[in-house]
Amino acid sequence: MTNRPHTPVLDAVAGPADIRRLSDDALASLAADVRAEVISAVSETGGHLGSSLGVVELTVALHAVFDTPRDKLIWDVSHQCYPHKVLTGRRDRIRTLRQEGGLSGFTKRAESDFDPFGAAHSSTSISAALGFTIGRDMGRPTGDAIAVIGDGSISAGMAYEAMNNAGHEGRRMFVILNDNEMSIAPPTGAMSKYLSSLYASPMGDLHKMAEGFESALPGPIRDHARRARQLVTGMQTGGSGTLFEELGFSYVGPIDGHDMSQLLPVLRSARTRATGPVLIHVCTTKGKGYAPAEHSADCGHGVAKFDVQTGTQAKAKSNAPSYTKVFGSALTVEAQQDPNIVAVTAAMPSGTGVNIMEERFASRVFDVGIAEQHAVTFAGGMAASGLRPFCAIYSTFLQRGYDQVVHDIALQNLPVRFAIDRAGLVGADGPTHAGSFDIGYMAALPNMVVMAAGNELELMHMVRTAAAYDDGPIAFRYPRGEGVGLDLPERGNVIEIGKGRIVQEGSDVALLSFGAHLSECQIAADQMAAQGVSVTIADARFAKPLDRDLIRQLLRHHKAVVTVEQGARGGFGAMVLHDLANDGLLDGRCQVRTMTLPDRYIDQAAPAAMYADAGLTAVDIAATAMQAAGLKLKRSPVGVA
Ligand SMILES: Cc1ncc(C[n+]2csc(CCOP(=O)(O)OP(=O)(O)O)c2C)c(N)n1
Numbered sequence: 001m002t003n004r005p006h007t008p009v010l011d012a013v014a015g016p017a018d019i020r021r022l023s024d025d026a027l028a029s030l031a032a033d034v035r036a037e038v039i040s041a042v043s044e045t046g047g048h049l050g051s052s053l054g055v056v057e058l059t060v061a062l063h064a065v066f067d068t069p070r071d072k073l074i075w076d077v078s079h080q081c082y083p084h085k086v087l088t089g090r091r092d093r094i095r096t097l098r099q100e101g102g103l104s105g106f107t108k109r110a111e112s113d114f115d116p117f118g119a120a121h122s123s124t125s126i127s128a129a130l131g132f133t134i135g136r137d138m139g140r141p142t143g144d145a146i147a148v149i150g151d152g153s154i155s156a157g158m159a160y161e162a163m164n165n166a167g168h169e170g171r172r173m174f175v176i177l178n179d180n181e182m183s184i185a186p187p188t189g190a191m192s193k194y195l196s197s198l199y200a201s202p203m204g205d206l207h208k209m210a211e212g213f214e215s216a217l218p219g220p221i222r223d224h225a226r227r228a229r230q231l232v233t234g235m236q237t238g239g240s241g242t243l244f245e246e247l248g249f250s251y252v253g254p255i256d257g258h259d260m261s262q263l264l265p266v267l268r269s270a271r272t273r274a275t276g277p278v279l280i281h282v283c284t285t286k287g288k289g290y291a292p293a294e295h296s297a298d299c300g301h302g303v304a305k306f307d308v309q310t311g312t313q314a315k316a317k318s319n320a321p322s323y324t325k326v327f328g329s330a331l332t333v334e335a336q337q338d339p340n341i342v343a344v345t346a347a348m349p350s351g352t353g354v355n356i357m358e359e360r361f362a363s364r365v366f367d368v369g370i371a372e373q374h375a376v377t378f379a380g381g382m383a384a385s386g387l388r389p390f391c392a393i394y395s396t397f398l399q400r401g402y403d404q405v406v407h408d409i410a411l412q413n414l415p416v417r418f419a420i421d422r423a424g425l426v427g428a429d430g431p432t433h434a435g436s437f438d439i440g441y442m443a444a445l446p447n448m449v450v451m452a453a454g455n456e457l458e459l460m461h462m463v464r465t466a467a468a469y470d471d472g473p474i475a476f477r478y479p480r481g482e483g484v485g486l487d488l489p490e491r492g493n494v495i496e497i498g499k500g501r502i503v504q505e506g507s508d509v510a511l512l513s514f515g516a517h518l519s520e521c522q523i524a525a526d527q528m529a530a531q532g533v534s535v536t537i538a539d540a541r542f543a544k545p546l547d548r549d550l551i552r553q554l555l556r557h558h559k560a561v562v563t564v565e566q567g568a569r570g571g572f573g574a575m576v577l578h579d580l581a582n583d584g585l586l587d588g589r590c591q592v593r594t595m596t597l598p599d600r601y602i603d604q605a606a607p608a609a610m611y612a613d614a615g616l617t618a619v620d621i622a623a624t625a626m627q628a629a630g631l632k633l634k635r636s637p638v639g640v641a
């Protein structure tokens with residue numbers, strides 16, 4: 001039996017309709033209950049604790065003031081949506097967050113009417129809210145749209161594209177800027193400085209209300225607001241006000257996002273008065289109300305299961321270093337050898353491991369904020385200048401910079417090194433974060449070299465190879481989590497471009513692995529060996545250029561060749577098939593099969609369970625190879641009932 005918090009006000013709330021019946025005092029008590037419930041639930045599941053704790057009061061206030069789900073509340077990234085889930089009929093499943101079969105860690109249209117728009121990649125909320133706004137104005141049965149976006153997420157270009165459009169449209173909609181002066185790491189960039197300057201203006205603790213809004217406020221706040229508006233207006237030179245006002249929004253704020261006596265009247269006033277787009281600047285504390293989160297370096301951004309009393313998080317079971325750490329360390333070794341090596345991250349210094357290089361060579365590591373498109377082209381500019389940039393971005397987020405990869409890098413044949421972390425299925429973050437597509441989208445590009453690491457030692461070789469390769473763009477992918485636990489040298493070797501390697505020689509079937517499912521291929525080979533089947537394992541290393549000699553050799557000497565990759569259809573296997581078909585080699589004696597992720601999104605679970613769902617376990621590999629070779633199972637492979 002777990003220690004559940006005492007939550008009398010929350011217990012009486014089945015949904016937002018109940019919230020709207022509460023007095024303002026009771027709403028503050030409700031917020032306290034929700035905070036306790038979120039801490040307790042996340043201690044059992046792990047997840048995005050800090051961001052969720054920071055918006056507890058804001059979530060209560062938004063549901064109290066707006067008519068959700070008719071009004072569309074759209075959470076940017078939506079990693080802060082746990083209080084929203086607790087309050088919108090999902091409290092009974094909140095302890096299944098991010099678990100197999102449980103609630104998603106993000107908003108999801110299929111999960112609830114209160115989730116009008118799914119998210120997990122940042123900076124989409126204002127665009128989606130504007131879309132709903134147009135729908136409303138064209139007669140769709142929907143109310144107001146409210147986008148809640150963080151100070152980190154509002155640094156991305158897409159948010160400005162949306163505000164530019166929304167300001168031009170001039171329609172009534174709401175953007176809540178949730179400013180906690182934090183991204184995953186402390187935010188970088190001029191926009192972040194600008195937001196801080198709004199706090200620190202001579203207004204002191206006064207709030208600026210868009211003209212006309214203050215008359216709806218209670219007395220003391222109204223007087224404050226009116227004075228603030230006069231002050232701010234008086235301070236302006238040239239333009240009409242804040243950056244947001246220049247873009248066509250009415251700006252309100254900054255206000256204290258943990259103080260219901262500020263949040264409620266301001267939101268009510270905005271809801272009553274707004275005729276065009278309004279931006280309400282709300283200041284919050286990431287991790288608010290839970291000391292271990294508030295005081296940790298990332299403010300409890302993403303936590304494992306933890307002990308509520310102490311805040312101590314559960315440790316990973318494996319002792320092997322993570323691929324991310326191996327990458328970061330290998331990059332640092334290369335950076336030590338070559339002063340032209342620089343690294344770029346888009347707001348994920350620790351997630352990508354470039355923080356390891358930053359500790360030694362801070363001036364050569366660039367955190368550009370959530371700005372993958374810019375990160376790619378920025379790296380392109382550095383490459384064109386003669387530097388050797390490593391652009392370290394998760395597979396799923398590199399999708400956002402794809403045109404830049406095509407147009408700015410590959411087309412110009414610029415030697416940018418793409419370090420693609422979180423390749424393959426990632427676990428609890430689920431399908432939004434799966435790195436499923438990069439093999440196909442990178443290998444499709446002329447000039448691009450595409451590698452995948454079979455294990456952590458291979459990753460070291462690929463980092464060194466990429467550092468040494470100046471002929472054009474080169475990418476290498478590797479998964480989330482720990483390596484297989486190999487002894488690692490100080491530095492990797494340069495490997496030959498376009499050459500794979502034989503890991504184990506056999507004569508019946510060949511497993512041609514591309515990437516970290518190499519270990520699963522080894523298990524499959526052992527299972528088949530137990531059946532008396534002789535198995536070759538080859539590590540392709542390259543999807544582009546393909547090792548055509550190696551593939552033909554495998555074809556000549558085996559009854560079946562099975563390609564295996566942690567990626568979607570259209571990736572490595574497709575490259576192999578294409579190559580063989582065009583040489584008329586698919587009609588011979590050797591059967592060829594490709595094993596990829598299936599053509600559907602895989603729901604969150606532990607990575608191994610996700611791969612099982614995808615049909616990519618060792619047992620699946622062995623069964624596919626045996627069947628293709630026309631070999632019969634003498635008995636069930638090890639591990640199968
Ligand atoms: C396109 C994209 N890039 C990177 C990320 C990874 N990411 C998730 S949350 C986050 C920080 C967001 O900061 P902010 O919007 O201020 O929200 P907070 O966590 O502070 O509440 C980042 C970088 C992402 N989800 N989407």
Ligand SMILES: CC(=O)[C@@H](O)[C@H](O)COP(=O)(O)O
Pocket residue numbers: 048077079120184302351422426429480
């Ligand atoms: C919400 C988001 O996009 C990130 O916080 C992400 O969940 C981090 O994933 P990793 O834990 O794999 O770094």
Ligand SMILES: [Mg+2]
Pocket residue numbers: 150151152153178179180181182183
């Ligand atoms: Mg933030």
